[in-house]
Each structure stands twice: as C-alpha cells, then as structure tokens.
Amino acid sequence: MKTTNVYQLLLDMVKYEQNFGAYWIYLALKKGYLQKHDRPERIYDVPFTEEEIKELQHMNAQDVLGINRIKLYATEVKDKEYAFYFAENPVDAQRLHEQQFKAYAVKWHSVYRQFQHESVRLPHTEEWIYVFELKERFKVFPAFVGVIRVDE
Incomplete structure (x- = not known):
C-alpha cells in the first residue's frame, strides 16, 4: 500500500x-x-x-502511543528449550506459563528488543514472518507463542 x-x-x-x-x-x-x-x-x-x-x-x-506495550518474554522449560510469550509484563507471562506448563518459572527474559525485527519460521505453515508481525496475529494478551530450542 x-x-x-x-x-x-x-x-x-x-x-x-x-x-x-x-x-x-x-x-x-x-x-x-x-x-x-x-x-x-x-x-x-x-x-x-x-x-x-x-x-x-x-x-x-x-511510550505515550503504546507502540511497545506488548513485549516478548522467554523462560527456559528444558535444557536449551524456551517458552515464549507475548505479554505486557513478566507477571502476566508467568500466569499464563503456569496454566500452560503447570510449573512456576523463576527466571524470565525480556527478549522483544533483540527479536523484534528477526524472522521466524512457523512450523505448521513453513511461513517466515517477522516477530513484530507475528504479534499482530494474536488478539488477546498474554499469549503463548511456542517453545523454541536454542542451539549455540
């Protein structure tokens, strides 16, 4: 457009x-x-x-316009595997994580700034999409994004 x-x-x-x-x-x-x-x-x-x-x-x-109200948070769920959540704050992400995994995560990472303009491949569609565009697909927050394995 x-x-x-x-x-x-x-x-x-x-x-x-x-x-x-x-x-x-x-x-x-x-x-x-x-x-x-x-x-x-x-x-x-x-x-x-x-x-x-x-x-x-x-x-x-x-952030008067609320451009960066929703952030991306991550917490480790297994060795080198992280659960990702879009949320306004880590407390909201924690609540959803407890529902999703029936576990309390101690350490949370705010990773939106690092990944905002990175692209990720959606496994169910094989589509590549930027993280900030992926955020637009969710209508309700907090939202569980998925689990990603991080290999160094």
Whole structure:
C-alpha cells in the first residue's frame, strides 16, 4: 500500500514499530507543524526546536502511543528449550506459563528488543514472518507463542 498522507504514514510507523518516526509525526501534528492530509514528504520540513526534540524523546521513553506495550518474554522449560510469550509484563507471562506448563518459572527474559525485527519460521505453515508481525496475529494478551530450542 502506498502511503498517501502524513496520517497514513503515522499509522504505518506505529504498525511497524518505528518509534522515532511515529513520535516525530505525532508531535508535529500536535504542535500544528503538519496536518493529517499533508504529503508524507512534509515531515522533513518540521522545524522542531531542541526543547521539542526533548519532548519527543520523553514521549518515546514514556511510550505515550503504546507502540511497545506488548513485549516478548522467554523462560527456559528444558535444557536449551524456551517458552515464549507475548505479554505486557513478566507477571502476566508467568500466569499464563503456569496454566500452560503447570510449573512456576523463576527466571524470565525480556527478549522483544533483540527479536523484534528477526524472522521466524512457523512450523505448521513453513511461513517466515517477522516477530513484530507475528504479534499482530494474536488478539488477546498474554499469549503463548511456542517453545523454541536454542542451539549455540
């Protein structure tokens, strides 16, 4: 799909988890530097001040748009095998893990940043998909993703 205006570009940036670009457009719209129906190229003309750049960085750190609300957590279930969960926090992942495996996991790893733009092969379809796209297939969180064997 061709991005036709600034608003569509904002939606695409959020969808593909391009935080800096999403917050850039969001703040520019909020400050009136851009309008929703402007051409996407107009984002390069935004005259942000240093103070506004700090505001943008603060919004990103606070995740104002909820772009990174759902994360990927992992816990070891057997030697070199890890269960993966999409969840807002490790407590939610732990609760689902207890239901799934009838066991309490002691050590949790937040791995979304490392794997966000990695592709994985789905064994049942042989399809390759990016982790952030896989997350979109789940409608309810927390969600059990599966068990992956990690060979070094």
